[in-house]
Amino acid sequence: MAQESFDERLIWLLQVSRSMLATRDLDRLLALITDAFVEASEADRGFLLLKDRDSGKLVQRVGRGSEGNDVSEPEARISSVANRVFKEKQPIFATDTAAQNDLAARRSVDELRLKMMVCVPLVSDSEVLGVIYADGKTSLDKVFTQTNRRTLEMLADHAAAAIENARMFERATNDPLTGLPNSSYFLLQLAKAMREANKVQAMGVLLIDIDSFKRVNIAAGAEAGDRALVDLGNTLAEVARADGLVARYGSDKFGVLLPAEEGSIAVRMRDVAERCRAAVATKTYHGVQLSASIGGLSFPGPDVTSAPDLVALADDQLAKARARGQGEVE
Incomplete structure (x- = not known):
């Protein structure tokens, strides 16, 4: 120059x-x-x-x-x-x-x-x-x-x-503890992905709940629980980052956004959900063996007009998974 x-x-x-x-x-x-x-x-x-x-x-x-x-x-x-x-x-x-x-x-x-x-x-x-x-x-x-x-x-x-x-x-x-995107950013990106989705290129969302995570806090204290959450966040991000956006959505709940692509969204969601479930199942903290319940929903679909709607319905699917027991996918 x-x-x-x-x-x-x-x-x-x-x-x-x-x-x-x-x-x-x-x-x-x-x-x-x-x-x-x-x-x-x-x-x-x-x-x-x-x-x-x-x-x-x-x-x-x-x-x-x-x-x-x-x-x-x-x-x-x-x-x-x-x-x-x-x-x-x-x-x-x-x-x-x-x-x-x-x-x-x-x-x-x-x-x-x-x-x-x-x-x-x-x-x-x-x-x-x-x-x-x-x-x-x-x-x-x-x-x-x-x-x-x-x-x-x-x-x-x-x-x-x-x-x-x-x-x-x-x-x-970003969530200050795990460094992952927080729920607000997750919803913003979810709304954007919904605008881009169509019948040919569908998108999906997964909600991952760590079953009985409070047992880690009871066994070793809140600081140990925080360290476990950081490790879980890193693990889920490593498993699913190539597939979509991984975020911390709640205290012991994580979200995965799978953007619109051609092909079966159901197959993609099942694949990512099973990999996340399997990854969490390998984790033991202070003698507490963990598992993950996972619920998911695709878009476009009936009764969904906004990002909060989609998350709420995915949460309903998560509740169904939990009702069947720990470590289930719905």
Whole structure:
């Protein structure tokens, strides 16, 4: 981007900013930010590190190459520069590392044969969220202008705002314990899926109730119960994520949304339900062997006009399954 005019850079930055603000999934957003930073800095690769909320230390979240590929690098290789920018809240623009003694002396610079290195803090409301880092094996000292530097700083500012927006969306739509989508988000996505469904491409919803889960709390306490719920959520997500959306719908109840596809929705629902039931049946916590009762319903169907209607009728199916005993599917 070195030869582009200032106006062209502003247009590019506006386009990238729009894409960032429209991306609510944090992992996809971080990859998008890193790709843009690598492009704007003309680097070979880039890394985005965020502050861990518990330890307060930087943690590498994504690494990307100039071709949009994932790359990895031990954090120790870039941590000294990243931590310096993080603590001082000041960017580093080393477009010719040989000319900067404090960087040229670093072993990682020599071992990796780096000729340029750029690192900018991600700041939102005076709080440093993390840093964005890029490096390469070609010196940019003669072509890297003040406009280039300002573009990277503006990109970092917009990226920090987008990260905060994505985090707020995550907090509003995710269950704080399991990290799965919550019931509100589940209903929103269910309503969207219902609008897209038709007689040729039907969709379905499953409600999964963990039978007698309170016995875990009685046996080992609420904290142990919470850990069990987290593990159950991870297990169900692993089993069914490729098939649809997995959410925590209640205290010990989970939901699975199977989006509209061609083929038999009944077969798909039965397959996913049986896999979820079998996965829960392998779980024992503090001597308590668990099972899952599952109820499901497809759409389009009679007496269903809204997402709450569909969930209520699926809950009726769940009640029928429970009435037959534990570990049943209806």
